[in-house]
Amino acid sequence: MALAAVLVAPSAAHAAPDDVDIDELNERAEELEETYEGELLQYNEIKERAEQAEEDLEEVEEKLEGSRSSVVQIAAGQYKSSGLDPTLEVLFTASPEHLFQDTSTMEQLGRQQAGRISELVRLQEERKEISEEAEKELSEAEELLDTLEEDREEVEEAIERYEAEQVPEEPEETSGASTGGTVPEHLKGWGFDGATPRMAAIRDEIILNVGSPYEVGCARSSNDDHGTGQACDFMVSVIGTHPSAENRAAGDAIAQYAIDHVDRLGVKYVIWEQRIWHSTNRQWVAMNNRGSVTENHYDHVHISSY
Structure with a gap:
């Protein structure tokens, strides 16, 4: 037929x-x-x-x-x-x-x-x-x-x-890779010490080279990369609120730094402003509306590592 x-x-x-x-x-x-x-x-x-x-x-x-x-x-x-x-x-x-x-x-x-x-x-x-x-x-x-x-x-x-x-080799050090130095205490948010060595290296290098307007949180009890310590959230405003123009630019800079050094750092993906950039396709892709400023990642930049 x-x-x-x-x-x-x-x-x-x-x-x-x-x-x-x-x-x-x-x-x-x-x-x-x-x-x-x-x-x-x-x-x-x-x-x-x-x-x-x-x-x-x-x-x-x-x-x-x-x-x-x-x-x-x-x-x-x-x-x-x-x-x-x-x-x-x-x-x-x-x-x-x-x-x-x-x-x-x-x-x-x-x-x-x-x-x-x-x-x-x-x-x-x-x-x-x-x-x-x-x-x-x-x-x-x-x-x-x-x-x-x-x-x-x-x-x-x-x-x-x-x-x-x-996936690159696991880094031996967890502090800022390119500048050295120590992360300021006021930027150490929830689960800061629970990050994996690789995620900690990514986090510290971004903080020391780009900065972060608000605290950075990492490990927490969940079924995603935060649960395994392979992700950190770089807050750019008070949770649940949209950032100022200056802090939004800071969020752009944080996301771009992770993208620019994706292979060396071992970044898996970045989520920012209801978009995701994955290391496998290397382009921003729009995400579905999850219903809130935080869930849509307008108040923080999410970075996951391998």
């Missing part, structure tokens, strides 16, 4: 890439995700058609069985009243359409009933063909989804391998 051909065709274009850069991997991942979602919609539509075809076939078969029972009753009545040939008893347990292949039998049992059974037999064959075609399409769609899922997993694994290769 034409639809089956359309479903199978894309699989050849989705072989997992080898030795490609991260931009190509991310582009392929997005392409596979979109294709998978589209094929999943088609699969669900085909599944509904297959289920409906099966129901239609069962309905016709039930009607056919009902007509067959009627034929048996009519034949039995004819036999009692007019002495129908006893050999018809053999036909009572056979397919009802066979009962009407004999002209005299058709006249005895009624042409109307014979015509109804003949039509039901035709519908049965038609519904059976439709059901078989739908099941075939469903099987092809399932195979395509499996192939796309395998391709998605291969690309995701390639991205993970790439990210793992980008």
